[in-house]
Amino acid sequence: MLEQLPHVGAIINAGDGINEHPTQALLDALSIQEKTGSLEGKKVVLIGDIMHSRVALSNIYLLKKMGAEVTVCGPPTLIPKYISEALGVNVSYNLKETLEWCDVANVLRIQLERQNQVLFSSLREYTLAYGINRTLLDS
Numbered sequence: 001m002l003e004q005l006p007h008v009g010a011i012i013n014a015g016d017g018i019n020e021h022p023t024q025a026l027l028d029a030l031s032i033q034e035k036t037g038s039l040e041g042k043k044v045v046l047i048g049d050i051m052h053s054r055v056a057l058s059n060i061y062l063l064k065k066m067g068a069e070v071t072v073c074g075p076p077t078l079i080p081k082y083i084s085e086a087l088g089v090n091v092s093y094n095l096k097e098t099l100e101w102c103d104v105a106n107v108l109r110i111q112l113e114r115q116n117q118v119l120f121s122s123l124r125e126y127t128l129a130y131g132i133n134r135t136l137l138d139s
Contacts, residue, residue, distance in 0.1 A: 025058035029066060032104050040067030045098050047073045047130060048108035051080050056108055060087050073098040074130055078110075095130050099137070107132050 033039055044063050050056045050072045063070050064087075071090040072079055084091050092098040099105060110126065 019054060020058045020061075021054035022058045022062070024055045025062040028055070028059055028106060029062050032063075032068075036103060039063060042068045042104055043071070043102045044068045044104045044106065045071045045073050045092070045102040046106050046108060047095065047098070047132070049078045049110045050074055050083065050108070051078050053108050059106065060089055064088060071098055071102065075126070096136065096139070105132070 029039060032042065032044065036042055042063075044059075046053075046056050046059060048056075056072065060070055060072075069090070070088075071092055072083060073092040073095055076093060079091055079093075083089055092101075110123070
């Protein structure tokens with residue numbers, strides 16, 4: 001007969017290394033909640049390298065579960081083709097329009113170390129199309 005272990009607290013999955021990063025999603029959700037009061041009904045955009053991001057996938061799962069509407073935005077080569085149907089998110093390739101739509105923007109880094117082929121012409125061109133700066137935010 002197995003002995004009962006004493007309650008030692010909650011266990012949080014920190015991810016599997018290459019697919020998910022649930023602890024970062026919890027931090028992101030807490031930050032959004034602290035700034036906006038709630039996740040329910042919020043329009044959240046994840047911008048950048050969606051295809052290679054553990055954070056993007058975990059954020060999508062958590063934000064949708066908490067009632068947020070999620071859009072991913074970036075170049076077509078960095079957004080999985082299945083994502084809209086499989087995960088129920090919106091897809092946009094137009095950063096300016098998406099920023100006008102959203103309540104919250106979460107900007108992800110480009111994961112060059114996970115890319116095994118060139119997926120956009122240059123970092124300069126990527127920055128011109130999807131980089132966030134004060135001028136863009138103020139317009």
